[in-house]
Amino acid sequence: MRLSLIAAVLICASCHPAQTQVADFPAQRERMVKEQIIMRGVVEERVLAAMRKVPREEFVPAEFRAESYTDRPLPIGYDQTISQPFIVAFMTEKLRPKPTDHVLEIGTGSGYQAAILAELVAEVYSIEIIEPLAKNAEATLQRLGYKNVHVKAGDGYKGWPEQAPFDAVIVTCAPERVPSALIDQLKEGGRMIIPVGAKFAQELYLLEKKDGRLEQSAVLPVRFVPMAGEGLER
Template sequence: MRKIKYTWIIILFILPGCKGISQTDYVAQRERMVKNQIINRGISDGRVIKAMKNVERHLFVPEGAMRYAYSDGPLSIGEGQTISQPYIVAFMTECLSLKPDMKVLEVGTGSGYQAAVLSEIVDHVYTIEIVETLGKRSKKLLADLGYDNVTVKLGDGYEGWPEHAPYDAIIVTC
């Protein structure tokens, strides 16, 4: 009888709170990330700040890491690779001094997060990934999320991507 009583307590009171993080919670976490990690550390380009607010970082990490997506650090994305710390993404993006009509080459697609941030600011992003599983995953994710101004290529970025050169900016994230 005692086991049944405790089972009902678990079902009624504990399990409803185990649904995971809601979309509203992710929005609040993203807002805090931008304020505390980006703006408070000196990132001032309004386009970079807006892009960091718009791109849903939790969608670019493995499901088991989603609750940590807006934390102040890199996260594993598999294959021995990481998604960069949010501040580093914002800092590198701001350093490029991007303008809306630019074409950017990114070497090292990884999760696709940096490409998504760049695509919020520029006309087109060409991104190369050497790790096949990461390249395929990020290509599908970026397409599914509607980032139609990002082109993903599987290959070695050492030679760049001459078919689309010249580029207005090049960022190496691997």
């Protein structure tokens, strides 16, 4: 009887850390927003509200779930990563999303960036070249109730012409130059945020289409995974 009681206590004790960890996710999310995002200068209230709301742990593989709110990218398989929370917030703020916007995302990955955008805009169209990632992201987004996110497996260099033009384009992988199809699919007055450059060492650019021309400003040195697709063959 005593042995059974001890065993029961040990089993319960081993359960508590996991329960505490799950219960802590909202607190970790709030701390992430305060310490990783606001303290680095992201202040747009709608963006901060989205970062507080979307459960990043749902977009992270099980083996990294405990690290969901650490200040770094995390692997999601297929040599891809979910971006550092600050970068997600920073790029989203720079994009200046509006409630009526239709946004194109290149590089769905886990679906986390798409979920953040879905809290801020009317419709999100997201392209992922790695089909299993596209399917996983779509399933996660559907499970969490994001009905305004549309995911397809495809080549991001081609964009999504059937749904163009877009009010904004966000690219979460790095081409060596801005794909012409993405420029063509951007509305007049539209904004694009995109990392451009050689492998794992790029500059983040904000582009705005005005009078048919692109105004370009360098924003931040960054390091993203390279963009895959037909653009590599040219």
